[in-house]
Amino acid sequence: xxxxxxxxxxxxxxxxxxxxxxxxxxxxxxxxxxxxxxxxxxxxxxxxxxxxxxxxxxxxxxxxxxxxxxxxxxxxxxxxxxxxxxxxxxxxxxxxxxxxxxxxxxxxxxxxxxxxxxxxxxxxxxxxxxxxxxxxxxxxxxxxxxxxxxxxxxxxxx
Numbered sequence: 001x002x003x004x005x006x007x008x009x010x011x012x013x014x015x016x017x018x019x020x021x022x023x024x025x026x027x028x029x030x031x032x033x034x035x036x037x038x039x040x041x042x043x044x045x046x047x048x049x050x051x052x053x054x055x056x057x058x059x060x061x062x063x064x065x066x067x068x069x070x071x072x073x074x075x076x077x078x079x080x081x082x083x084x085x086x087x088x089x090x091x092x093x094x095x096x097x098x099x100x101x102x103x104x105x106x107x108x109x110x111x112x113x114x115x116x117x118x119x120x121x122x123x124x125x126x127x128x129x130x131x132x133x134x135x136x137x138x139x140x141x142x143x144x145x146x147x148x149x150x151x152x153x154x155x156x157x158x
Contacts, residue, residue: 006138006141008131008132008135008138008139008141009138009139009141009142011128011132011139012067012068012070012073012132012139013067013068015064015067015080015125015128015129016063016064016065016066016067016068016069017064017068018064019060019061019063019064019067020060020061020064020065020068021110022060022064022106022107022108022110022111023057023058023060023061023064024061025107025108025109025110026056026057026060026108027057027058027061029108029109031053031054031057032053033108033109034053034056034057034105034108035049035050035053036105037053037104037105037106038052038053038056038105040094040099040101040105041090041091041093041094041099041101042094042097042099043090043093059079059083060083063076063079063080063083067080069143069144070140070142070143070144070145070146071143071144071145072145073136073139073140073143073145074133074136077129077132077133077136077139078133080125080126080129081126081129081130081133084122084123084125084126084129085126087106087118087122088119088122088123088126091104091106091115091118091119091122092119094115095115095116095119101115102114104118106118
C-alpha cells in the first residue's frame, strides 16, 4: 500500500499541470498581451515590465513541469512559495490602491478572475505548497527525484 497515490502527490500534479497550461497559453499568445497585464499592476519600472512579461511564463512552465515530474522537488516547492508570495503582494497592492483591473490576467486569456478571487486562489495555493513542504516525504512519492538521490542522502553507508 506504500505506493498508493496520496493527496499530496495529487495536489502536486494538479498544481503543476495547472501552471503548465497557464504558461503554455501565455507563451502561445503574443507576449505583449501579458506585458499589458503586467503594466496594469503598476509595480515595476517600464524596462522591467518587459523582462517580467517575457520570463514569467517560462518560469511558470518549468516550475510546473518539474512539480509534476517531481524533479528538484524541494527547490521547486520553495520557488512556488516565492512566486505565490509575490503574486499575493502584487494583487494585494492592486486591490488596496483600487486599480481598475477588471480581470487579473494571471491565467492568460483562458480564465478571467476578479482580483479578490485571485487573492483567495493564490493564498490557497500557497497554503497547499507549504503543506507539501511540511509533508515532503508524502509529497515526494512518485517523483523522479528518488532516482537521483545519492547513497549518502538515503542514509546508507558508503
